[in-house]
Amino acid sequence: MLKVDKVVKEFNGFRAVDECSFEVKKNTITGLIGPNGAGKTTMFNLIAGSLKADQGEVYFSDQKVNSFAAYKIARLGLARTFQIPKTLKKMTVLENLMLVPGGQSGENIWNSWFKSSKVKAEEKENESRAYRVLKFLELTHVADVLAANLSGGQKKLLELGRALMADPELILLDEPGAGVNPTLLNKIAKNILKLKEKGKTILLIEHNMDLIMNICDRVIVMNDGKHLVDGTPAEVKSNPRVLEAYLGEKTA
Amino acid sequence: MTLGGIFSYLVFFLIFTGIYAVMTLALNMQRGFAGLFNIGIAGFWAVGSYTSAIMTTPPSAEHLGGYNLPFVLGLLAAGLVAALLAFLIGIPTIKLREDYLGIATIGIAEIIRLVIKNEEWLSNGVRGIAGIPKPMAGFLGHNYNIFFLLIVVLIIAIFFYLSEKGINSPWGRVLRAIREEEEVVKAAGKNVVRYRMEAFVLGAFMMGVGGALYAHFTSFISPEAFKPMQATFLVWIMLIIGGSANNFGSLVGALLTWGIWTGTEFLTGMLPAAYTTQASALRVILIGVFLEIILLSRPQGLFGEKKYSASSSKS
Amino acid sequence: MLKINDIYAGYGEIEIIHGISLEVKEGEIVSIVGPNGSGKSTLLKSIFSLVDIMKGNIDYLGTDLTKLGTDKMIEQGLSFVPQTDNVFPTLTVAENLELGAYVSNKNLKDRFDLIYSLFPPLVEKRKKKAGTLSGGQRQMVAFGRALVMEPKLLLLDEPTAGLAPMFIDLILDKVVEINKTGVSILMVEQNAKKALAMSDRGYVLAAGEKKYEDSGKGLLENEEVAQLFLGG
Amino acid sequence: QDTVKIGTLVPMTGGLASYGQFTRNGTLLAQKIINDQGGILGGKKLELVNVDTQTNPQSGVDGAQKLVSVSGVNAIVGALSSGVTIPVAESVTVPGEVVLISPASTSPILTTLDDNGYVFRTVPSDSLQGVVAANLASNRLDYDKLAIIYVNNDYGQGLNDAIVEQFEKNGGEITASIAFEPNKVSYRSELMEAAKDSPDALLLVAYTDDGGITIIRQALENGYFDKFIFTDGLKAPEITEGVEQYLEGMYGTAPTSMPGGNGPEIFKNLYEKEFGEIPPKPYIDTSFDATFVLALAIEKAGSTDGTAIRDALGEVLSEDGMVVNINEWNKAKDLIKAGQKIRYEGASGPVLFNQAGDSMGAIGIWKIKDGDIVNDSVEVQ
Amino acid sequence: MAVQLFLNGVILGSIIALGAIGLSLIYGILKFGHFAHGDLMTLGAYFAFLFKVQLALPFWLAFILAAMLTALVAIILNFVLYRHLRKRDSVIVMISSVGAALIIRNIILLFWGPQNKFYDKAIQMPIILGDGFLRIKENQIVILILALILVIAVHLFLTRTKLGKAMRAMADNIDLAQITGINTERVIIWTWAMSGVLTAAAGILLAFDTHLTPVMGWNLLLPLFAAVILGGIGSPYGAMFGGLVIGISQEMSTLVISAAYKPAVAFTIMILMLIIKPSGLMGKKVS
Ligand SMILES: Nc1ncnc2c1ncn2[C@@H]1O[C@H](COP(=O)(O)OP(=O)(O)OP(=O)(O)O)[C@@H](O)[C@H]1O
Numbered sequence A: 001m002l003k004v005d006k007v008v009k010e011f012n013g014f015r016a017v018d019e020c021s022f023e024v025k026k027n028t029i030t031g032l033i034g035p036n037g038a039g040k041t042t043m044f045n046l047i048a049g050s051l052k053a054d055q056g057e058v059y060f061s062d063q064k065v066n067s068f069a070a071y072k073i074a075r076l077g078l079a080r081t082f083q084i085p086k087t088l089k090k091m092t093v094l095e096n097l098m099l100v101p102g103g104q105s106g107e108n109i110w111n112s113w114f115k116s117s118k119v120k121a122e123e124k125e126n127e128s129r130a131y132r133v134l135k136f137l138e139l140t141h142v143a144d145v146l147a148a149n150l151s152g153g154q155k156k157l158l159e160l161g162r163a164l165m166a167d168p169e170l171i172l173l174d175e176p177g178a179g180v181n182p183t184l185l186n187k188i189a190k191n192i193l194k195l196k197e198k199g200k201t202i203l204l205i206e207h208n209m210d211l212i213m214n215i216c217d218r219v220i221v222m223n224d225g226k227h228l229v230d231g232t233p234a235e236v237k238s239n240p241r242v243l244e245a246y247l248g249e250k251t252a
Numbered sequence B: 001m002t003l004g005g006i007f008s009y010l011v012f013f014l015i016f017t018g019i020y021a022v023m024t025l026a027l028n029m030q031r032g033f034a035g036l037f038n039i040g041i042a043g044f045w046a047v048g049s050y051t052s053a054i055m056t057t058p059p060s061a062e063h064l065g066g067y068n069l070p071f072v073l074g075l076l077a078a079g080l081v082a083a084l085l086a087f088l089i090g091i092p093t094i095k096l097r098e099d100y101l102g103i104a105t106i107g108i109a110e111i112i113r114l115v116i117k118n119e120e121w122l123s124n125g126v127r128g129i130a131g132i133p134k135p136m137a138g139f140l141g142h143n144y145n146i147f148f149l150l151i152v153v154l155i156i157a158i159f160f161y162l163s164e165k166g167i168n169s170p171w172g173r174v175l176r177a178i179r180e181e182e183e184v185v186k187a188a189g190k191n192v193v194r195y196r197m198e199a200f201v202l203g204a205f206m207m208g209v210g211g212a213l214y215a216h217f218t219s220f221i222s223p224e225a226f227k228p229m230q231a232t233f234l235v236w237i238m239l240i241i242g243g244s245a246n247n248f249g250s251l252v253g254a255l256l257t258w259g260i261w262t263g264t265e266f267l268t269g270m271l272p273a274a275y276t277t278q279a280s281a282l283r284v285i286l287i288g289v290f291l292e293i294i295l296l297s298r299p300q301g302l303f304g305e306k307k308y309s310a311s312s313s314k315s
Numbered sequence C: 001m002l003k004i005n006d007i008y009a010g011y012g013e014i015e016i017i018h019g020i021s022l023e024v025k026e027g028e029i030v031s032i033v034g035p036n037g038s039g040k041s042t043l044l045k046s047i048f049s050l051v052d053i054m055k056g057n058i059d060y061l062g063t064d065l066t067k068l069g070t071d072k073m074i075e076q077g078l079s080f081v082p083q084t085d086n087v088f089p090t091l092t093v094a095e096n097l098e099l100g101a102y103v104s105n106k107n108l109k110d111r112f113d114l115i116y117s118l119f120p121p122l123v124e125k126r127k128k129k130a131g132t133l134s135g136g137q138r139q140m141v142a143f144g145r146a147l148v149m150e151p152k153l154l155l156l157d158e159p160t161a162g163l164a165p166m167f168i169d170l171i172l173d174k175v176v177e178i179n180k181t182g183v184s185i186l187m188v189e190q191n192a193k194k195a196l197a198m199s200d201r202g203y204v205l206a207a208g209e210k211k212y213e214d215s216g217k218g219l220l221e222n223e224e225v226a227q228l229f230l231g232g
Numbered sequence D: 001q002d003t004v005k006i007g008t009l010v011p012m013t014g015g016l017a018s019y020g021q022f023t024r025n026g027t028l029l030a031q032k033i034i035n036d037q038g039g040i041l042g043g044k045k046l047e048l049v050n051v052d053t054q055t056n057p058q059s060g061v062d063g064a065q066k067l068v069s070v071s072g073v074n075a076i077v078g079a080l081s082s083g084v085t086i087p088v089a090e091s092v093t094v095p096g097e098v099v100l101i102s103p104a105s106t107s108p109i110l111t112t113l114d115d116n117g118y119v120f121r122t123v124p125s126d127s128l129q130g131v132v133a134a135n136l137a138s139n140r141l142d143y144d145k146l147a148i149i150y151v152n153n154d155y156g157q158g159l160n161d162a163i164v165e166q167f168e169k170n171g172g173e174i175t176a177s178i179a180f181e182p183n184k185v186s187y188r189s190e191l192m193e194a195a196k197d198s199p200d201a202l203l204l205v206a207y208t209d210d211g212g213i214t215i216i217r218q219a220l221e222n223g224y225f226d227k228f229i230f231t232d233g234l235k236a237p238e239i240t241e242g243v244e245q246y247l248e249g250m251y252g253t254a255p256t257s258m259p260g261g262n263g264p265e266i267f268k269n270l271y272e273k274e275f276g277e278i279p280p281k282p283y284i285d286t287s288f289d290a291t292f293v294l295a296l297a298i299e300k301a302g303s304t305d306g307t308a309i310r311d312a313l314g315e316v317l318s319e320d321g322m323v324v325n326i327n328e329w330n331k332a333k334d335l336i337k338a339g340q341k342i343r344y345e346g347a348s349g350p351v352l353f354n355q356a357g358d359s360m361g362a363i364g365i366w367k368i369k370d371g372d373i374v375n376d377s378v379e380v381q
Numbered sequence E: 001m002a003v004q005l006f007l008n009g010v011i012l013g014s015i016i017a018l019g020a021i022g023l024s025l026i027y028g029i030l031k032f033g034h035f036a037h038g039d040l041m042t043l044g045a046y047f048a049f050l051f052k053v054q055l056a057l058p059f060w061l062a063f064i065l066a067a068m069l070t071a072l073v074a075i076i077l078n079f080v081l082y083r084h085l086r087k088r089d090s091v092i093v094m095i096s097s098v099g100a101a102l103i104i105r106n107i108i109l110l111f112w113g114p115q116n117k118f119y120d121k122a123i124q125m126p127i128i129l130g131d132g133f134l135r136i137k138e139n140q141i142v143i144l145i146l147a148l149i150l151v152i153a154v155h156l157f158l159t160r161t162k163l164g165k166a167m168r169a170m171a172d173n174i175d176l177a178q179i180t181g182i183n184t185e186r187v188i189i190w191t192w193a194m195s196g197v198l199t200a201a202a203g204i205l206l207a208f209d210t211h212l213t214p215v216m217g218w219n220l221l222l223p224l225f226a227a228v229i230l231g232g233i234g235s236p237y238g239a240m241f242g243g244l245v246i247g248i249s250q251e252m253s254t255l256v257i258s259a260a261y262k263p264a265v266a267f268t269i270m271i272l273m274l275i276i277k278p279s280g281l282m283g284k285k286v287s
């Protein structure tokens, strides 16, 4: 599904991602963990096309996507969330979600002028889908609130909501749990599992080890931009190198 | 002051307001909806004016053309050439941060003005192009201005309708989203550059048509008409006063601003003749003061930002 | 030392906090927990007058904070780490920390050293712009900046969000340690169990109102609270 | 109605503001003379209604329409720049059958404008002056190589073209012909370019306030030129202020009165009595004349109807009419009553319109002597 | 010839640079293009005219008084207008500054009239170096020295003082700056004061080299913006550098293109710059 091969990304001589390779199998939940600054978010940006790798290759759905623009990669069936939430501030929460689905015929100005009935029908469908996502994220009551006026945690939820709206093959989640209330997080975890049941693939960055342990099939650990180890959650958790680099003694 | 006189001035006033309203609608398309910071309106205005002038005047040794085409083709050509210009400008600049696009457009507008001023083969240089045809003028005689006003209103209606329709559709939603946060739109698989370009080009098309209307109405154009204050900033003031991202506000903003711009003349005209110089300076100061008062008391514009919605059940 | 008396606050016309009272005594650690959007951040911000206060007052060591300028609050020993946008992106890490000492004229070199020793990843980023840091690194900078001034009361809005497990423990340990030196702490945490475990007192907010108030332990043992707010 | 209204359309703000104020004074002086001498159309007062063009066509056209529709004028003096005058004519005054006399627009387009005879000007077109200036350079001053710097508008352009043509016809060489943007801070590079092929002198086509003075000073300071020929826009004592010794003996050209006429002198005196020292600006006199001849035409027409005024303008003025000086309104009225034609010895020289409504003035040569500007000779065309 | 053009460019460039520094600071901190900057510059020059010519004070005193008065006007603008619009879209503040520009320019027109004015009617003959190879006026030497002094002062201010650091912090995040204990209102006032002084200096030096007209600053506004963009918005050093580049290239451009297109040079450079390196020569790229 996704393969990252010896990818390198430098910022002014600083190697944020350093010859990192790994693979994500279809229909799995894979955790991507590592200390702060390990290069996880950078890796997401490289996969999603927001950044271009200096070296190495990224394959997604059997295509080499290194040089693809971000929107093209997204169209291949990839959705991602941002660690630091990015919202459409002056648009409502509902609109934030309705923006996302691909292939809306009304996104073409010509259609919007001259094929309005078709556009309207699609919109209805789109809207009810958005409401379903909102309901799940406990955001229905803020559907008409401008995204700028959401709380920090609500913004993170909106990030997740957008990824859900996209209906992609592969979802990259960057710390969906940070700042989210634990009760709601449990619910989110369950939903991520449901997504897997539906055949989706998920790559998940998270510092909440409980979440990782509970839902991941595999865990990849990054450190200093490099691929440190990978394995099942249990293997990783007891790996001394991971303990040293990431978990610290106490948690172990 | 006769009733007939007042009526005829009103018609005239509305024609100018209308031409500015076309510009304001166009700017709203670019700025209000797509967040594109175009402060080079004068450039598109000029290109529209000159294109239509060259297309519709009879052949002349003094400038390119004329091609003696009908008025309607002149308008269309004006829109298209302005749109083409926008496209060319857009290729290198549309990706840039908004301030940069702004400064680039104002720079290009100045360059266009210099070209018009200095390339005589093209535009007859500083002497300008005269005798731009007034459609059906001979036929209509004294009622000509009413007829022209109808043309202007018709064009505003078309642009208004298309703009509203576009902005209330998913297309408009993508545009507004781009204005807020490009990364999100990209991550949703939408080609940001294409959408911005569409809005930029569409707005430029409207500006070009507006420029053509101006040229045909005044029948003469020269580089003097395309200075930043009257041809760019005034339109911005209209947009902001009406309320950005609100088409209806754009129209009212144009009306009110042009009203203030010309209406202050009646106020300062009451001062004795000996104070004419001071009166005129005072008048411009007054315009500035009015503007500031409106901005301070209604910073969101008279009509604020309209809630646009692409969903059928909400609109 | 800090007493919030029946405060109503919000954004413009919108009222978010509907009459909350809360107290932090000298030397206490107090936690606020609650669902997303319940008004926790708004409450913290209201202490710093960063939102519109409609009613109520906030007493800090005898002065009414709602009438005090922010720079004065800092001088009087308040320090605040906001939840979002809490670093200066185009300033370097070192400059970010220096700004923590803006109102002071003292030489605070040892304070900086202390912060670097606390967060070793920042050492090599010293001269780097904070905007280039990873999410967790930013959180460290923000926390570090609040410590520079040796505050009397530290307000923390989700200080551990986005941090790797070892740093979560580190920060929370540090909070306890600082607290031992006499600094009072008021924090919002979604890492609620850990936070409440170390708190003298805790408040649970929901929909802009105070739902529960108890000792940290008391809240942890409260079945209902655990179910609704602490993830079972 | 006990007043007769004439509109004045001059820039009081914007780029040409520094001319507008005095242009306006010129019209006011004419108004005063007429009203002091018993008014117009049987004792009515002449009233001038002014609007500001802001030196741009959008506001100018709007202002003109206000004059016509709201103030109800049928005759307008203005505007200054051709860029405003022509659109005003095209979209307001010609369709509205209102007479327009520009005191300053020199564009050749005005000559050929399809205006039904409603558009006139009291300033001679550029070509006359250009020929005189070129002849001055080649014949009187014996220059073979000339550099021209001209202001980049229709005035500058027109003069430049005429000068180049005539000077080359005279066998001279134009080493450089450079347009400058008005109101820039530095013209040193333009000057440097102009001085490149060591021409004998610099012919400067400019206004004082648009950069003309700056160019003279920067030319002197940097030693690019020490010989100059000026055109009418620079016929102003302020060009010599502080640089008298360098400009002594330089020549210039300007539209002027015919030999024998003393309109300009009378005008100067009257103006100074009314407004204080007369500023060194062009178009004050031509705007006076525009107002005065409009009044003559109205008196002749016996009405304020635009078409009647237009026709009367053609009839009342004649080369071999009875001489009327600018302070002789009463005399003019009497002559008109008697059905006589008038030869108007205007403030800017005799005013006569040809078929196209252009003024057929004379061009004079002036010179700087002891730091002052003095008239040297008149070249009759 | 090229050398002479270069020198002329340096002089024009230093004047542009002075104006651009203040513009850049405001752009960086308050996040809007201040379109009244050019007219503030004009105002500074006319204030100096008032003191030097109308009140016959010595030049240095007139310079200082005019700079202070201009700073005061800038602060007043902040208080009356911009402060109230700070939380709004930057375009609204920008439009407000266009209004301010109109007001200032016409107040100048009202008080001083539209005619050109000079600090000194007599011209100054240049010092001729190397047999006419290079000519420079005493005034121009004064301009260069003053500009240099001001630029150094700005540099020291920004790097050595807390206020300077606070300005940069505010450029990043005003809200955060506030909770760090920075008295943001005061820093903003200082910013306006500083830009006021610098822009007045630019105006005075410009008028000193040439003349005064009510449109002098408005005409220079676009080159000022070009310099700011060229240097990277919010970077005072970039603005200095940008100013020099604009000044020099504008003057030297006449070697290759017609002088009629001289005003276009600034924009062409700027647009090329935007295409090649959008963050500006000295600008920083931030996520
Ligand atoms: N634009 C940039 N310029 C310079 N350095 C950068 C940039 N973006 C990231 N870095 C550096 O790259 C490293 C990896 O950052 P990244 O954001 O990928 O970390 P992360 O693994 O996501 O950490 P966290 O868990 O804290 O979010 C960090 O040291 C960071 O400072």
Ligand SMILES: Nc1ncnc2c1ncn2[C@@H]1O[C@H](COP(=O)(O)OP(=O)(O)OP(=O)(O)O)[C@@H](O)[C@H]1O
Pocket (backbone or CB within 6 Å): A142, A145, A148, A149, A150, A151, A152, A153, A154, A155, A179, C011, C014, C016, C034, C035, C036, C037, C038, C039, C040, C041, C042, C043, C083
């Ligand atoms: N700037 C704002 N304008 C209007 N409403 C706002 C604004 N910021 C937040 N709100 C609203 O105030 C409510 C409380 O927000 P607050 O940020 O205080 O929540 P919180 O408890 O901190 O949540 P979280 O755990 O998600 O950070 C939310 O419903 C939010 O929509």
Ligand SMILES: [Mg+2]
Pocket (backbone or CB within 6 Å): A040, A041, A042, A083, C134, C135, C136
């Ligand atoms: Mg990260």
Ligand SMILES: [Mg+2]
Pocket (backbone or CB within 6 Å): A151, A152, A153, C040, C041, C042, C083, C157
């Ligand atoms: Mg919060």
